[in-house]
Amino acid sequence: MDIEKVAVIGAGVMGSGIAAHVANAGLPVTLLDIVPNGARNRNIITETAVKNMLKPVKLGSPTPLMHRDNAKFITTGNIEDHLDLINDADLIIEVVLEKIKIKHDVFKKIDKNRKKNSIITSNTSTIPRKQLVEGMPKSFAEDFIITHFFNPPRYLRLLEIVAGKEVSKKKINAVSEFCDKKLGKEVVICNDTPGFIGNRIGTYWTLIGMVEAVKLGLTVEEADAIMGRPIGAPKTGIFGLGDVVGLDLIPHVTESMSSNLPENDMYNIGVKEQEKLGIEKILSEMISDGYTGRKGKGGFYRLNSDSGKKIKESRNLKTGKYSKSSRKVGLKSVKAGKKGLRALVEYNDKGGVYAWRVLSKTLSYAASLVPEITGNIVNVDLAMKNGFLWKKGPFEMLDDLGPSWFVSRISEEGMKVPELLEKVAEGNFYEEKGKDVLYFGIDGKYSKIKKPEGYLTATDVKRGQKPIFRNPSASLWDMGDQIILAEFHSKMNSMDPLIMEALSEAADQCESGNYSGVVIGNDGSNFSAGANLGLSSFVANVGAWEEAEKFVFGGQMAFMMLKHGNFPVVGASSGLAIGGGCEVLLACDAVQAHSESYIGLVEVGVGLVPAWGGCKEMITRWNNDPKQPRGPMATIMKIFQNVGTAKVATSAQEAKELHFLGKDDEITMNRARVLYGAKSKCLEMIENYEAPLPNEHCLPGPSGKATLDLAVDDLVKAGHATPHDIIVTKELSHILSGGDTDPTDTVSDDKILEMERKSIIKLMKTEGTMDRIEHMLTTGKPLRN
Secondary structure, three states: OOOOOEEEEOOOHHHHHHHHHHHHOOOOEEEEEOOOOOOOOOOHHHHHHHHHHHOOOOOOOOOOOOOHHHHHHEEEEEOOOOHHHHOOOOEEEEOOOOOHHHHHHHHHHHHHHOOOOOEEEEOOOOOOHHHHOOOOOHHHHHOEEEEEEOOOOOOOOEEEEEEOOOOOHHHHHHHHHHHHHHOOOEEEEOOOOOOOOHHHHHHHHHHHHHHHHHHHOOOHHHHHHHOOHHHOOOOOOOHHHHHHHOOOHHHHHHHHHHHOOOOOOHHHHHHHHHHHHOHHHHHHHHHHOOOOEOOOOEOOEEEEEEOOEEEEEEEOOOOOOEEEOOOOOOOHHHHHHHHOHHHHHOOOOHHHHHHHHHHHHHHHHHHHOOOOOOOOHHHHHHHHHHHOOOOOOHHHHHHHHOHHHHHHHHHHOOOOOOHHHHHHOOOOOEEEEOOEEEEEOOOOOEEEOOOOOOOOOHHHHHOOOOOOEEOOOEEEEEOOOOEEEEEEOOHHHOEOHHHHHHHHHHHHHHHOOOOOEEEEOOOOOOOEOOEOHHHHHHHHHOOOHHHHHHHHHHHHHHHHHHHHOOOOEEEEEEEEEEOHHHHHHHHOOEEEEEEEEEEEOOHHHHOOOOOOOHHHHHHHHHHOOOOOOOOHHHHHHHHHHHHHOOOEOOOHHHHHHOOOOOOOOEEEOOHHHHHHHHHHHHHHHHOOOOOOOOOEEOOOOHHHHHHHHHHHHHHHHOOOOOHHHHHHHHHHHHHHOOOOOOOOOOEEHHHHHHHHHHHHHHHHOOHHHHHHHHHHHHHOOOOOO
16 A cells, blocks of 8 residues: 555644655645634644744754755644545554543544544654553554654654554555655664663663763763763763753653553663662753753753853753863773774773763663564664664674673673573674674574665675775775676765775776776765865975876866766765765766755865866756756856855755756665665666767856856955955856856866866965865864955
8 A cells, every 4th residue: 555645643843843754755744733722823833833844944953844845745734623634644643742641532533534544653652552542443453553753753764663463564564665765764663662662772871871970970071972972872972962852851751661661670770770869850950940951041061152152061960050061071981982892891991981881781771672672683773773873783782892791791790681692692693694694583593684675785785795996995896787886985985086096997997898887875974075175285285286286187087987988877875965075976977865965065165166077067057957047147146156155955855956966866765775776777877878978168258257256245245255255256256157268159168177177276275275174174164264
């Protein structure tokens, strides 16, 4: 059965977020909520929810919609007047208050108005399914599933499913496939237990993290410095995560989990310790004073204004007072953690002790919960990686530590050894066998991990084979079917001469007939964060201009070989693809983009201009757009605005609008399916592939440049542009207008590339650009000079 129309009941933060994400998939969705007492506009709640989706937000803040146009897919209403709107919905998602009576009232209304065999789901995270279906008709229970989304629904990939025995496999598969392919979720099947997987383990981790921090007398910064990146968790750690989630939610979640678990469960033992240490009292006082986290006056951290500057402060857990937060924590164990988990937990300082105390309990707890919470260890690891953004799941972490070593140490400390850890004995929880990965099951045997059809990662491609070519920054791998995977693995996948060497090698392999096509992609969080600025800085500081010119020209040649070679090239983008990373995608014949691809030409931010064909490709794409006004100036002005302000698309959908992606480039919602889609696209193109020919462009010349420069002068007068902006944008306007060309002549691709080369080298020699590059390298932020 296909899910083509969705209804969401409840328009709070989660409900509206889920509705927005269904709209991101291009599907019609009805959003309903109650009518508030005395409301003149009976749809005020849902209409306000949609208005809030469209509000501009600060750069970097999460927005529920991938493009504001997606709001058109959302129909608003209320559950008193518009329940008839759900009678053609294939899937109805309930997202109302976590109170059983309210949910049952809503279910009865849904059941009266839904069509036969439609699927009803609840987004509950605390109420067991068996309680939710109690007293409901059998036909309702047969169509009822829990679909637990994580907040924010657009960005967090985990989707936990809980279904009863009475629900058919066909319906479970329909919901799983819809959430996987349409919404981009990593779907994990859970048992009907409190907190399912993610919250059962994740909230225990945060609970124990706070308990052990207080016991050891750690500051919140020290605790978060250890429980963040050194263990492979987000840098928010424990206390920072509480601020993000909302401290006022913690007591409710703790109470709900605690009341549904046995008294001797490790979770409840942790709750008693928390009460004894006064942590519950600390949270209560903070909440009553309005310190509920980032949504309130602050939490364990806050921003305080001092002489017009925002100063980050942290809370003293003993006194409750705030003081300036230290950016660096003086724990040597943090650095030791770079060598791995074992080095971290064995390090002899309070950070190492803290890491061991928290991880020994958290990992033991996770091991003790299989098969209670789910059928296998793979689901546990997937849940923690996709719901709490851990780099590795609990069982992968146990493998890093060594299961037998872990058992030996917890035994010495008098901790109970979970049965699964006893069974694995001297082995590991995961093993590789050729191209397959095996996991250790509750039956004591190893089984092959079965991924959904269409899942493919670079790790899958590489397993069991040697690279065709490798250097420190990039590798080439055989994907099968005569397709090469070009994988970047420099820091942030930044572009350097070694990547250009690998791309040139890929082109040579195809031109010589060994391979028929190239896919460029990787498993990193970012496709590529642009050119290696450290290298650019070094070259400029020592005055090695000949090397700089080689780097720029080498990049242009590599990208032109990709663009005009006799073989198709497909980019597989996800995360940041900015600067040189964007130019790689622009050089591809096609792109299979993850929906969360953030693409843009940002060079002006560091005082440079795109010089690997970025300007050339933008001119080609905008001039070929039939929707644009005729004549060169309109399109050139658009490009100048986008590139001159370093505009970055906040989604793949927006990247299409800005022409960083082409009209035929495809968008994939599920990150795990991008590489498979890119390879399939490349295979489709091989048979009748014809390399594109270089272009000739009609550009306005000096008069066009004068118009563009005038626009910058106006920005300077208004205080929106800086002195060095003028220098940089004059070079950009020179390239985009075609230099000294006559408007009646055409400008070749080669001529534009030549102008790009000359302009970037000229800018690299300016003090203002050098200052911008140095500032970006040291602070990670652009300098406005």
